[in-house]
Structure formats: structure tokens, C-alpha cells
Amino acid sequence: MAVDxxxxxxxxxxxxxxxxxxxxxxxxxxxxxxxxxRLGPTMYSGTMAAIVLGGASTIGGVGLGxxxxxxxxxxxxxxxxxxxxxxxxxxxxxxRLKVYTVSEMLDLRYGGRAGVISGVVMWAYTxxxxxxxTIAYATIFDVLFDMxxxxxxxxxxxxxxxxxxxxxxxxxxxxxxxQFVVKTIGVLLLLLPIAxxxxxxxxxxxxxxxxxxxxxxxxxxxxxxxxxxxxxxxxLIGQDIWQRVFTAGSDRTAKWGxxxxxxxxxxxxxxxxxxxxxxxxxxxxxxxxxxxxATIVKDELPMGVRGLVLAAALAAVMSTSSGALIACxxxxxxxxxSRLRGAVTTASDATASDEERDEVRGNxxxxxxxxxxxICTAIALNNVVEALTVAYNxxxxxxxxxxxxxxxxxxxxxxxxxxxxxxxxxxxxxxxxSYGILANEPIYYGLLSSLAVYVIVSxxxxxxxxxxxxxxxERLAGRGSEPVSESVPAHQ
Numbered sequence: 001m002a003v004d005x006x007x008x009x010x011x012x013x014x015x016x017x018x019x020x021x022x023x024x025x026x027x028x029x030x031x032x033x034x035x036x037x038r039l040g041p042t043m044y045s046g047t048m049a050a051i052v053l054g055g056a057s058t059i060g061g062v063g064l065g066x067x068x069x070x071x072x073x074x075x076x077x078x079x080x081x082x083x084x085x086x087x088x089x090x091x092x093x094x095x096r097l098k099v100y101t102v103s104e105m106l107d108l109r110y111g112g113r114a115g116v117i118s119g120v121v122m123w124a125y126t127x128x129x130x131x132x133x134t135i136a137y138a139t140i141f142d143v144l145f146d147m148x149x150x151x152x153x154x155x156x157x158x159x160x161x162x163x164x165x166x167x168x169x170x171x172x173x174x175x176x177x178x179q180f181v182v183k184t185i186g187v188l189l190l191l192l193p194i195a196x197x198x199x200x201x202x203x204x205x206x207x208x209x210x211x212x213x214x215x216x217x218x219x220x221x222x223x224x225x226x227x228x229x230x231x232x233x234x235x236l237i238g239q240d241i242w243q244r245v246f247t248a249g250s251d252r253t254a255k256w257g258x259x260x261x262x263x264x265x266x267x268x269x270x271x272x273x274x275x276x277x278x279x280x281x282x283x284x285x286x287x288x289x290x291x292x293x294a295t296i297v298k299d300e301l302p303m304g305v306r307g308l309v310l311a312a313a314l315a316a317v318m319s320t321s322s323g324a325l326i327a328c329x330x331x332x333x334x335x336x337x338s339r340l341r342g343a344v345t346t347a348s349d350a351t352a353s354d355e356e357r358d359e360v361r362g363n364x365x366x367x368x369x370x371x372x373x374x375i376c377t378a379i380a381l382n383n384v385v386e387a388l389t390v391a392y393n394x395x396x397x398x399x400x401x402x403x404x405x406x407x408x409x410x411x412x413x414x415x416x417x418x419x420x421x422x423x424x425x426x427x428x429x430x431x432x433x434s435y436g437i438l439a440n441e442p443i444y445y446g447l448l449s450s451l452a453v454y455v456i457v458s459x460x461x462x463x464x465x466x467x468x469x470x471x472x473x474e475r476l477a478g479r480g481s482e483p484v485s486e487s488v489p490a491h492q
Contacts, residue, residue: 022167065276
């Protein structure tokens with residue numbers, strides 16, 4: 001394993017080095033939080049694919065393939081569909097808003113009264129997303145070094161917190177590009193063909209496994225529908241995803257770069273399911289489906305290649321973890337702390353470059369604080385699936401309707417948006433307590449109640465001030481105020 005260890009150590013040291021280099025570039029709030037809003041299509045596509053394809057998509061995707069066969073691709077497939085929908089229909093408008101958080105978008109659209117409550121919901125989502133990604137380090141480091149769970153979480157989490165705190169979005173963007181390349185080589189170009197060959201090819205896989213393993217809908221229609229509600233719609237409104245859209249250098253980059261990333265996700269989804277199906281042939285009686293990835297890597301890959309593929313799994317986890325961490329810190333600082341202390345800067349206000357430089361230190365401190373909170377929570381928490389389900393149920397149940405309503409329906413009001421967030425969020429929490437966290441009913445009924453309240457309250461209250469709507473349309477058209485740094489040409 002010495003060669004494998006060397007590959008992993010070099011990779012981890014490289015991540016820290018990139019973080020240090022990114023610190024030299026992050027000289028303003030815009031540079032630190034959204035990479036100066038000037039990424040070109042190559043970097044934008046790679047980093048967007050990296051953040052949405054995390055440990056759940058890699059280790060979990062292979063596990064679903066082990067359990068259900070090819071239809072196990074649906075979870076990651078719906079993530080790709082959500083990214084495609086976001087990129088094609090909404091990303092250009094989102095990028096033109098020139099904001100830093102989803103709550104700032106709601107303030108612009110509804111007149112500055114939706115920020116704190118939506119910020120709390122988004123903060124809870126991004127925190128749990130970061131926690132679930134951080135827990136995955138325990139699985140990978142256990143395979144690598146037979147390491148204690150707590151030590152593994154602290155080691156992996158500390159590396160992510162270090163490079164994210166140093167350089168903000170620039171460090172995360174650069175490390176995500178490395179992680180994207182490592183993932184592509186490790187999972188798609190190495191593990192996928194080797195797993196198929198070791199299992200005897202598709203003919204042998206079909207001979208060894210039940211026919212339902214090759215049924216595209218074998219996982220069940222209700223499960224697929226739930227995946228669409230949670231993951232496809234979750235991609236449309238998550239702060240971690242929007243913050244990447246904000247980094248795009250142009251409308252075209254946001255639209256077509258995201259489309260390329262979404263297409264890549266569809267390919268990755270199928271690859272994970274095929275690898276899991278091959279693992280079922282090789283190891284038909286594993287104790288847990290989630291062990292399929294680690295087992296096939298450990299037992300079937302040659303020295304060196306094994307280290308690279310494990311680095312790919314580590315890359316998948318780190319990219320999602322770092323993206324969720326900076327999103328969590330951005331929401332905590334901009335949408336909650338700054339408002340509670342009475343120093344609110346609205347999304348429509350232009351910020352001088354000197355003031356932005358002063359804010360870098362504050363945002364860096366929040367990443368560090370949130371990073372410590374994420375590591376501590378990850379150590380205390382055991383059930384990853386339940387934590388991730390709670391996060392996405394709160395996000396979709398509480399925020400989907402007011403966000404998409406604001407983008408698509410001009411009659412929506414601030415009162416309707418606040419009522420939708422409150423009712424949808426509370427309904428999801430109550431229904432999870434009643435039906436169980438993993439039940440489908442909480443997201444179904446929570447979303448319906450949020451939609452009903454949004455429409456009824458909006459129609460029952462005065463329409464949004466025409467001046468607010470006029471300012472909103474100006475920003476959507478790209479004619480709002482922009483930070484000084486955004487005049488720099490797009491970075492490829």
C-alpha cells in the first residue's frame with residue numbers, strides 16, 4: 001500500500017498548496033466569495049460538476065447500483081437533470097443579479113423582508129450538507145489507513161477547512177478543478193472498465209443477476225418521483241449551487257458551462273450504477289451496499305491505481321464539503337449575523353472595493369467557525385442518510401416555492417413568500433416527526449402546503465411595490481450595480 005499512500009498524501013498536500021496560492025488572489029469580498037464573478041467555461045463546468053457529485057453520488061451511487069442494478073443511477077441522474085434545468089432555464093438570470101446569497105435574491109424580489117427567515121432555513125441546509133460530506137471521510141480513511149472514525153473526520157475536515165479559509169472561493173475553485181480531473185480519471189476511466197472486466201463483462205453480469213437488475217425502472221416509480229422532488233428541485237435553489245452560478249463570467253458561461261456539467265452528471269450516474277452492478281457479481285453477500293465501492297477498489301485494483309481511485313473518492317467528498325462549507329459561512333455572515341447586528345447591506349447597494357477588502361477577514365473567520373461546527377457535528381452524528389434527508393426536505397419544502405415563485409410569478413408578495421417558508425418548513429418538520437424522517441409524505445405534503453399558502457396569501461395581500469419590481473427587472477436584465485472587480489476578463 002506504500003504507493004497508494006504516497007498518491008493520497010501528495011494529493012492532500014497539493015490541496016493545501018492550492019489553498020495557500022488562492023489566498024493571494026482573494027483580496028476582496030467578490031474574489032473571496034464568488035471568485036470575482038469571472039470564471040470561464042472550462043473552470044466553471046469542472047467546478048460545477050465537482051460540487052454536485054460528492055460522496056453520496058460516488059460511494060452512495062455505487063451502493064445503489066449494488067442494491068438495485070442499473071436503476072440505482074436514478075438518484076445521481078436526477079441531480080444531473082436538476083443542474084441541466086437550472087443551467088438552461090434560470091442560470092443566466094441568476095448570474096445577472098450580482099448577489100451573494102439566495103436570501104439576497106429574495107430581498108431584491110420581495111422588497112427586503114424575506115432575508116432572515118429564509119437565511120436560517122438555507123443555513124440549516126448547507127450546514128447539514130457539509131456535515132454529511134465530512135462524515136464520509138471516515139469511510140475513505142478507514143479503507144486507506146484503518147483509522148479511527150473521529151480522527152478520520154478531524155483529518156479530512158481540517159484539510160478542507162484550511163484551504164477554504166485561506167483562499168475562499170478561489171481556493172475551492174482551483175481545488176475543485178483538480179478534484180474533477182482526479183474523479184474523471186479514477187472513476188470513469190479506471191474503475192468503470194476494470195470493474196466490468198473483473199465481473200466478466202455485461203453478458204456474465206446478466207447471467208449472474210436477476211433481470212430486475214437491468215430494468216431502468218427497477219428501483220420503483222415512487223422512489224424516482226421522490227428523487228426528482230428532492231434532488232432535481234434541490235439543485236434549482238441550493239445556496240451551494242447558486243454560489244457557483246454567481247462565479248460565472250457571463251450569461252453564456254452560466255448556461256452552457258452548466259449544461260456541460262449536467263450532462264457529465266448523467267454519465268457519472270450510469271457509471272456508478274454499472275460499477276455497483278459489477279460489485280454485486282463479485283461480492284454478492286456484502287453486509288452493506290455502501291461497502292461496495294470500498295470493497296471493489298481494495299480487492300480488485302492494482303497498486304497505484306487503487307490509490308488514485310481512492311483519491312477520486314476523496315476528491316468527490318472534499319469538493320462537496322468545501323462548497324457546502326463556504327455556502328454555510330456566507331449565509332451565516334451575510335444573511336443572519338449582519339442582519340441581527342443591524343449592519344445590513346442590501347443586495348442593491350454597490351460596495352466599494354476598500355469595504356470589500358475589510359469584509360474578507362470577517363468571511364474568512366466565519367468559514368473557520370462554521371468549519372469547526374461542521375467537524376464537531378459530524379463527530380456526534382451517526383446517520384448520514386437521515387441528516388441529508390432532513391436537509392433537502394427543509395430546503396425544498398421551505399424555499400422552493402418562494403424562490404421559483406419570485407422568478408416566475410410577478411403577483412407573488414413578500415407576505416406570501418414568508419408564509420410559504422414558515423408553513424412549508426414547519427409542515428415538513430411536523431410530518432417527518434409523524435411519518436418518519438425517510439418517509440415520502442413530508443416532502444409531498446410540505447411542498448403542497450407551501451404552494452397553497454404562497455398563492456392564497458399573495459393574492460390576499462397588496463401587490464409588490466412597482467418600484468421594487470422595476471428594480472428587480474433591471475437586475476434581471478443585467479443593468480444593476482456591479483462590483484468593480486467584475487470588469488476583469490473571464491478566467492478560463
